[in-house]
Amino acid sequence: MPLASFRVALLLSLGLLSAAAAPRALGQQVEDSIYGPLPVFEFHSGFWVNLHHFLYHEARAREAVKDSRVAATRPAGPVLKQSPASQPTLTPAEQRIWDQAVAYYVSSYAGKDLLVNIDLILLKNQLGDFEDCNELTGRKKPACDAGLPGNVGIILEAAAPIYRAHWWADHDRANRRWVVRVAPLVREQGVGLSQRLADIYQSKWPKEKIRVEVCAFANSAGAYTTLDPLRVTIASTDPRNQGPEALEVLFHEASHDIARPVEAAITRECRQRDKPIPRDLWHALIFFTTGEVLRPIMQEAEQQNAPDDDVSPQRNTTTTVPPGLREKLSQRGWEEYSRLLAIYWQPYLDGKVTFEDAIARLVSAV
Ligand SMILES: [Zn+2]
Incomplete structure (x- = not known):
């Protein structure tokens, strides 16, 4: 070796x-x-x-x-x-x-x-x-x-x-x-x-x-991303990065670069409305989106590990946030963002409104 x-x-x-x-x-x-x-x-x-x-x-x-x-x-x-x-x-x-x-x-x-x-x-x-x-x-x-x-x-x-x-x-x-x-x-x-x-x-x-x-060790968050050049660092021994969460942390970290247009759009909408730019809204949106996009894969992984009769309840409305994701957001003090993202951003993820409209509505509601 x-x-x-x-x-x-x-x-x-x-x-x-x-x-x-x-x-x-x-x-x-x-x-x-x-x-x-x-x-x-x-x-x-x-x-x-x-x-x-x-x-x-x-x-x-x-x-x-x-x-x-x-x-x-x-x-x-x-x-x-x-x-x-x-x-x-x-x-x-x-x-x-x-x-x-x-x-x-x-x-x-x-x-x-x-x-x-x-x-x-x-x-x-x-x-x-x-x-x-x-x-x-x-x-x-x-x-x-x-x-x-x-x-x-x-x-x-x-x-x-x-x-x-x-x-x-x-x-x-x-x-x-x-x-x-x-x-x-x-x-x-x-x-x-x-x-x-x-x-x-x-x-x-x-x-x-x-x-x-x-x-083996990264920062206190267990993973971080630096831009230009884009590089992700992930702690392999951190309990938060194990199992299906490993995939989520990878795509969350990559989104720090990919989601830059969202950050720009939030800033633009805030300036137009003379509003202070809400700290962390963009980061909460990345958490929310990664969680939503990966949810079917995570559920499948969980079901594969669960006994046959343990069927996870399916989410049936677009204005609730799944418990795991809600917990992640509330740990960071983002309960309100989580609620607003479910109301104004989820419809965009479901293809019901445009990107611009979703960001505009989200920013005016904050
Ligand atoms: Zn992050």
């Missing part, structure tokens, strides 16, 4: 994953080698991107421990536990280097948001681009000089052997297991869903496959 990372989908498609590398995925490999690469998405399990997100996660966990100690009213008060992933025993020398790397992430990145901070976005993209390199500073191979800012390249190179020795095998296995599980649905439904969503959003699905960085 190469030390550097690799393209999961490609390797799966070529049947190149060794039994030692992915002992539990053998059945799927044969199938994948017959049917070829997946449509729509391109999955990566990159070593550097995984190390980067893990260090970011560790740095934030350490900060959280510190904060909880400061906030504790009693000295023996509860302290946030560090992730179970930090359990392996390191040698004193390894521990020192690892602590230095985490400390660097604490001071440089832990206070910044992976989704919006430009330094973190550029760094993440560069680490993805250099996934096939064993180094980042180009000391052995000039083509592997990633030109990273500050000392982060040196820090990551120093932490790399420790990560590889203690965590990477588990993280990589979790990533590949996640891809293998979502692959059949992407293969069956990917093209149809991408066309349907692009039509809904009056947009075009990108010609290139969307690059997905599959990582």
Whole structure:
């Protein structure tokens, strides 16, 4: 198995994953080698991107421990536990280097948001681009000089052997297991869903496959998307991204790019009405739409797993929101958006009103 990372989908498609590398995925490999690469998405399990997100996660966990100690009213008060992933025993020398790397992430990145901070976005993209390199500073191979800012390249190179020795095998296995599980649905439904969503959003699905960085850890939301270039990062170990939800998170994240015409239309309608642009309406609309478009597939997946006599009740009106989706929206404080989307956006999804009318009515009702 190469030390550097690799393209999961490609390797799966070529049947190149060794039994030692992915002992539990053998059945799927044969199938994948017959049917070829997946449509729509391109999955990566990159070593550097995984190390980067893990260090970011560790740095934030350490900060959280510190904060909880400061906030504790009693000295023996509860302290946030560090992730179970930090359990392996390191040698004193390894521990020192690892602590230095985490400390660097604490001071440089832990206070910044992976989704919006430009330094973190550029760094993440560069680490993805250099996934096939064993180094980042180009000391052995000039083509592997990633030109990273500050000392982060040196820090990551120093932490790399420790990560590889203690965590990477588990993280990589979790990533590949996640891809293998979502692959059949992407293969069956990917093209149809991408066309349907692009039509809904009056947009075009990108010609290139969307690059997905599959990582053991992502941000606190469990997945995030950065634009120009469009790249999705998904946490393979996050409970919110498992089962049929894996397909939903993929298409939700891709919609952050595809649904840009909706954001523009909401802004335009608000300006015409001299209204403040409702924060998160666009995001709530993406949740709602992805949920609606994927609902038949999710129901089918649930029914396949359910006993024969357990038939889910069918939704019979257009102004109610299915419970799972309602819960997702209300967790974010979007109950009102959810209600309005069912009234004004659902008719558009059902082909009863135009895109422009639906957005105009939605915006005037907010
Ligand atoms: Zn989102």
